[in-house]
Amino acid sequence: MDTTNTAGRRVTLADVARMAGVSKQTASRVVNGSAQVTDETRARVLQCIEVLGFRPSTLARQLTAGRSLTLGVVNNTAVGHLMCGDAYVGMVRQADGMGYALLNKEMSDFSRASVDAMLGQMLERQVDGIILAGPEIGNSHDWLDDYPLDDLPMPLVAINARPRAGVDVVGFDNFLAGQNATRHLLSLQRRRIGHLSGPNNRWVAQRRIEGWQAALDEAGLPECKAYCVEGSWEAESGGPGLQRLLELCPDLDAVFVSSDRMALGVLMEAQRLGIDVPGTLAVMGIDNDPQSAFFTPPLTTMTQDTPRMAEVALRQLVRRICDRHGEPYPAGCAQEESSMLTHRLIVRQSTLGDVAN
Structure with a gap:
């Protein structure tokens, strides 16, 4: 040294x-x-x-240490990066503070052959652990169900994936997010609540749908579960999504939108159709996009602190590495923490009219 x-x-x-x-x-x-x-x-x-x-x-x-002090981060290139912007910068900063460097690997194919090749490359680089950062899409993570992970010489932590036995998963409680978003709309006496979801092959979108449905069942409104339309996460699917929801329920009085970007499209379409928001139609999103406070009207939404999720995943991985080597945890991750994070409601004018943030 x-x-x-x-x-x-x-x-x-x-x-x-x-x-x-x-x-x-x-x-x-x-x-x-x-x-x-x-x-x-x-x-x-x-x-x-x-x-x-x-x-x-x-x-x-x-x-x-007898190790590379390098952590592998695997992204899903087919849908862009989960680990980007502030989230990735925060992860780098957290890793650097504990003496680790990050090695990025991009994958668009999660077949067994591709997974074997990825893990082989990680083994060649002697990474001390792997963060599976790509979102779970369709069967992209199914290999975790039967892969002999105990045979790997390094631990693995998955982000925002379905819980699996023997796999550390760090992510948000998207079921609770969908449930609480819908409960907010119900608290405003809305009774015809539709949902514009993310792509149905996404684990996150599926859980938000299930949370929305659970809140409707709690309120005795199972008929509203028919008012669900699939979107793309992006703004351009918001307008067509609202049109389709209005076809399913002409007297729709609220819509829970599964991303703030889609909610922007919904608000623009509502304005084009002359629908008063929030008087006739309450609209809320999820993500707390930095621009959502400046939509017209400002958007009620749910926070999703992705940078924190990335840092929690990295600290969890470092603890697992230390467990394998019988070492004390570094000061930066000495405290065990919950791997299931929660969203927070941010109320703005799109559901309540003239209110403070």
Whole structure:
């Protein structure tokens, strides 16, 4: 773990330990983010690291740990990236803070041959763990049901996938999101509530449909379950979706839309048809897109903190890696946390009229 400071002098971990008045092992624990160090000692060692300009050698850390300190992230290219923008940046930042780098792999085919090839490449790169970040579409994740995951030398964590025995899954409770969105509309005395869903081959969309249906059953409105139309997640499917819902139920008084982008299309179509929102038709979405507060009218929606989901998945993976090697968890993920995240309701004018966010 040697390095060179700006003056050209080699600075070692032993130099840091000597200045901090601790053992080299303790200094190493601080560098590696171990929780087995007091806050006072950690602060003192970190201060000495800054003073001396010490930077751990990644190669030395890999040799010491006997691992690559690399995590594989597998995306589904057929539908774009789940791990993009703020979510991916947050994951990179979280990994970097615990001394890991990320290796991305893109897949558009999840046949057994393609999965075997992907896992073979990950093994060749000696990744310490894998995050399956692509959304579950159709049978894309079915290989998890019968693959001998216990034979893999590294753990795997899936994101926003169907729960499976023996597989760590981190994601949102989309059933509860659909249920709570519908309950909000019911609380406003809406009784003819339609649903514009995401693509029906998506696990997330299926769960939101089931949550909407459950809330309708609770309210004694099973007939409304016929008012469901499939969309594409995108704005261009919102207008046709509303038209179809109005064909199914001409006196529709509310619609739960499974994405804010589709809800924008719904609002535009309602305006074109002269339908008063929210007077005649209450509209709510899900995602809390940054632009949704500026729709006309501003959109009631449900938050979905995707960056947090990505970071929780990464911390879960690091804990599983530590479990396999009998090591303490790094300070950044020492606390166990729930792998099932929940949405939060954001009420705006599209359901309640003139209200504050």
